[in-house]
Amino acid sequence: MAAIWAGIDAGKTPHHCVAIDESGRQLLSRRVTNDEPGLLTNFLALGDEVVWGINTRGTSSNSGTP
Template sequence: MSQIWAGVDIGKEHHHCVVVDERGERLLSRRVFSDEPALLEPIKDVLALCEDTLWAVDINHSGAALLIGLLLSSEQPMVYITGLAVHQASAAYRGQGKTDGKDAFVVADEARMRKASVSCGPAMR
């Protein structure tokens, strides 16, 4: 089974989730409202694509707290890619300026390229 990476650009009211495969191909891209029922939908959809998923977020506090809690309660492994790393890396990606979708793609792709992978069991790395 191949692995996928789900990158989430955290916003105040909405987040954007992008999922990439081992080749960096976009499998899913979705803007989602930051409340529990809305956030559970992309978690369910991503796991339907592949249970071997590593989640990556660009903020590890405040606005990301609900998503992080839901991922941890679902026993999903996660990593944190700093906002500075996303900002610096985004210059190397095609696309017009800064968008939530582009940032979420960069978060997912950076996790993939850094070889961040799932080990045995969920953890915040």
């Protein structure tokens, strides 16, 4: 199975998701809604083994700490 890397630039309303394969070919680049169905629909379509990361500034908006 080919390696896939995906990332989320987390925003308060929409997020932007990007995914590339091992050759650097872009597989996905789009805005998605800030909810579980929006994220799962896009990332589950990429396959079972995806390495992903999240880009945030400061602390997580859900952490409850400044």
